[in-house]
Amino acid sequence: MTTDDIPAFELAALTKDFSGKLAADRVSLRVPAGSLTGLVGPNGAGKTTSLAMAVGLLRPDSGTSYVQGVDLWKQPDRAKAALGVLPDGLALPERLTGAELLTYWGLLRGMPAPEVADRTRELLAVLELDDAERRGVLVIEYSTGMRKKIGLATALLHAPRVLVLDEPFEAVDPVSARVLRRILRTFVVGGGAVVISSHVMSLVEDLCDRVAIIGAGKVMVDGTLDEVRGTDSLENVFVNLVGERDAEAGELSWLAT
Ligand SMILES: Nc1ncnc2c1ncn2[C@@H]1O[C@H](COP(=O)(O)OP(=O)(O)OP(=O)(O)O)[C@@H](O)[C@H]1O
Numbered sequence: 001m002t003t004d005d006i007p008a009f010e011l012a013a014l015t016k017d018f019s020g021k022l023a024a025d026r027v028s029l030r031v032p033a034g035s036l037t038g039l040v041g042p043n044g045a046g047k048t049t050s051l052a053m054a055v056g057l058l059r060p061d062s063g064t065s066y067v068q069g070v071d072l073w074k075q076p077d078r079a080k081a082a083l084g085v086l087p088d089g090l091a092l093p094e095r096l097t098g099a100e101l102l103t104y105w106g107l108l109r110g111m112p113a114p115e116v117a118d119r120t121r122e123l124l125a126v127l128e129l130d131d132a133e134r135r136g137v138l139v140i141e142y143s144t145g146m147r148k149k150i151g152l153a154t155a156l157l158h159a160p161r162v163l164v165l166d167e168p169f170e171a172v173d174p175v176s177a178r179v180l181r182r183i184l185r186t187f188v189v190g191g192g193a194v195v196i197s198s199h200v201m202s203l204v205e206d207l208c209d210r211v212a213i214i215g216a217g218k219v220m221v222d223g224t225l226d227e228v229r230g231t232d233s234l235e236n237v238f239v240n241l242v243g244e245r246d247a248e249a250g251e252l253s254w255l256a257t
Pocket residue numbers: 018021022023041042043044045046047048049050
C-alpha cells in the first residue's frame with residue numbers, strides 16, 4: 001500500500017456490545033484527505049458509539065481506527081496529535097473563561113504559549129465568543145450553542161488534520177452555523193478530513209461531499225453524496241433505507257381535541 005492509498009481517517013470494523021445490545025457492528029468507513037463525510041442515521045443507530053470508539057473515548061470490543069495510518073488504539077498519543085474531536089456532551093472545565101479554557105487546553109497539548117495565545121484570540125474572534133470574553137463570562141454561564149463553539153475551538157486549537165465532530169451544528173444559531181461551515185470548508189480545501197454526525201439532511205447535502213448512512217449499528221451505505229442519493233434526495237434515500245414508521249390510526253388523537 002502506498003501512502004496515497006492510506007485514508008486520512010479510517011474506522012475499521014469497530015464493534016461494541018452493550019450487555020447484549022449490539023450498538024456498533026463492524027462499523028467501517030474510510031475518510032479521504034480533503035473531504036467532508038456526513039454520518040447520518042436514526043436515533044440510537046450507533047453514530048455516537050462508533051465515533052467515540054474511533055477517537056479513543058470508548059474502548060471497542062473489537063476493531064480499531066487509524067489516523068493517517070496510525071492505529072489509534074495502539075499508538076494513541078501519535079494518532080491523537082493529528083485529531084481534533086468535538087464529542088457528544090463534551091465535559092469542559094467550566095469555571096474558566098473561554099480564553100482560559102483554550103490556554104489550559106493548548107498548554108496541556110504541549111503547544112508553545114505564544115502560539116496558544118495567538119490562536120486563542122483568533123478562534124474566539126472568528127467564533128464570536130470574544131464579546132463574552134471581554135465581559136469575563138465563564139464557560140458555565142455559556143448557552144448551549146456557545147458551549148458547542150468553545151468545544152469546537154478546543155478541537156481546532158492544535159491544527160489537527162482530521163476533525164471528528166458529533167452534531168456540531170446542534171443549537172448553533174444560523175450566523176454561527178455559517179461561520180462554522182466556512183471554517184470546515186477552508187479546513188477541507190487545505191487537505192483536512194472531516195467527519196460530522198448530523199440529523200439534518202439538508203445540511204449534509206449542502207456541506208458534505210461524502211455520506212454514510214448507519215442503521216441498527218451497521219453502515220448501510222457509504223460513498224460520495226451523488227453515489228448515495230443518485231437522483232433522489234438524501235432524505236428519501238435515508239427513509240427508504242432505515243424504514244419509515246407509519247403513523248397508526250388514532251395515534252395521539254387527544255392532541256387534535
Ligand atoms: N453506555 C451505554 N450503555 C448501554 N447502552 C448504550 C450506551 N450508549 C449507547 N447505548 C445504546 O447503543 C445504541 C446506539 O446509541 P448511540 O448513542 O451510539 O446512537 P446515535 O446514533 O448516536 O443516536 P442519536 O442520534 O439519538 O444521538 C442505542 O441503543 C443506545 O441505547
